[in-house]
Amino acid sequence: ELILGIESSCDETSVAVVKDGKIILSNIVASQIKSHKRFGGVVPEVASRHHVEQITRCIEQSLQEAQITKKELTAVAVTYGPGLVGALLIGVQAAKAFAWANDLPLVPVNHMAGHIYAARFEKPLQFPLLALVVSGGHTELVYMKEDASYEVLGETRDDAAGEAYDKVGRVMGLSYPSGKEIDQLAHLGTDRYHFPRAMLQEDNFDFSFSGLKSAFINLVHNSEQRQETLSQEDLAASFQASVVEVLVKKTIRAAKTYPVKQLIVAGGVAANQGLRETMKQKVSAELPDKTLIIPPLRLCGDNAAMIAAAGHVEFIQNKRADLALNACPGLSF
Numbered sequence: 001e002l003i004l005g006i007e008s009s010c011d012e013t014s015v016a017v018v019k020d021g022k023i024i025l026s027n028i029v030a031s032q033i034k035s036h037k038r039f040g041g042v043v044p045e046v047a048s049r050h051h052v053e054q055i056t057r058c059i060e061q062s063l064q065e066a067q068i069t070k071k072e073l074t075a076v077a078v079t080y081g082p083g084l085v086g087a088l089l090i091g092v093q094a095a096k097a098f099a100w101a102n103d104l105p106l107v108p109v110n111h112m113a114g115h116i117y118a119a120r121f122e123k124p125l126q127f128p129l130l131a132l133v134v135s136g137g138h139t140e141l142v143y144m145k146e147d148a149s150y151e152v153l154g155e156t157r158d159d160a161a162g163e164a165y166d167k168v169g170r171v172m173g174l175s176y177p178s179g180k181e182i183d184q185l186a187h188l189g190t191d192r193y194h195f196p197r198a199m200l201q202e203d204n205f206d207f208s209f210s211g212l213k214s215a216f217i218n219l220v221h222n223s224e225q226r227q228e229t230l231s232q233e234d235l236a237a238s239f240q241a242s243v244v245e246v247l248v249k250k251t252i253r254a255a256k257t258y259p260v261k262q263l264i265v266a267g268g269v270a271a272n273q274g275l276r277e278t279m280k281q282k283v284s285a286e287l288p289d290k291t292l293i294i295p296p297l298r299l300c301g302d303n304a305a306m307i308a309a310a311g312h313v314e315f316i317q318n319k320r321a322d323l324a325l326n327a328c329p330g331l332s333f
């Protein structure tokens with residue numbers, strides 16, 4: 001079974017061919033980051049335009065790299081939400097046209113399910129499992145009792161983790177998106193400023209990062225007024241220590257509350273080295289009988305291979321869309 005995956009929810013145009021939901025034959029990712037950098041964030045209109053320009057080439061290139069013809073495909077899976085409406089529509093329309101022209105079934109995929117199923121390329125999934133999904137727009141703990149079944153145990157009440165990285169990075173004068181650069185700086189500094197650990201003591205699985213962001217901004221502004229310069233490395237290390245501690249502790253607590261066999265960390269922020277290292281240490285120390293799966297770096301950020309992997313599961317369960325499929329920018333589990 002060969003699934004063509006199409007992803008265009010934000011600022012990556014991506015098309016992939018995946019075999020049996022677990023073998024990547026191709027995964028073309030056209031990133032628009034350069035075009036958005038000078039605006040300090042993703043500009044929806046610019047994103048849509050890039051998707052239009054890139055989508056056809058990405059489809060052709062993914063088939064070529066996979067060395068297959070359109071006739072060999074089994075289905076087309078496409079992200080229909082959540083994301084930017086104008087960006088999503090380009091992928092959805094391309095997928096509909098491609099499915100119709102080649103007489104293929106069309107499978108609608110939730111982008112966040114895609115992030116979780118990126119873990120399938122590492123290891124087969126065993127249920128029940130717990131997934132921490134941390135990305136530019138989301139921070140949530142998801143309980144899955146079986147394939148394609150999602151129960152949100154908790155989520156952020158304000159900013160997403162990736163969003164907090166990007167906002168704090170802006171204050172530090174770093175370019176967008178700043179998650180990776182803060183991660184690198186953090187490894188050179190220490191947790192000198194010890195920012196608050198939000199909602200750690202509360203008896204729920206929700207998160208909050210806006211207080212941390214404010215504490216960070218206040219510290220920077222106050223020191224600017226006193227004409228002191230703070231160490232970028234220590235700022236980064238202190239910010240990251242707060243984010244990582246909350247994410248790891250709440251995830252471990254949820255994994256002790258629910259009878260899970262596996263833990264998944266997924267989404268763009270799962271590329272964070274500090275988070276990956278701390279999560280590995282804590283899981284092996286506190287939950288030695290549970291398996292931790294974190295997708296490889298290149299599959300943490302947005303890509304179509306993960307959409308095809310989630311699409312494979314939905315395809316088997318007979319989920320189909322027709323040509324009336326629309327983009328759902330606010331789609332949730």
Ligand code: ATP
Binds near residue numbers: 136183
């Ligand atoms: P969503 O998936 O919620 O719709 P998105 O698709 O825009 O949002 P992703 O592409 O999954 O988000 O992730 C992008 C985010 O990941 C950005 O906020 C970026 O700063 C962050 N990020 C990337 N690498 C790292 C890293 N090493 N450390 C921390 N954050 C990182």
Ligand code: MG
Binds near residue numbers: 011301302
């Ligand atoms: Mg992106």
Ligand code: FE
Binds near residue numbers: 111135136301302
């Ligand atoms: Fe994403």
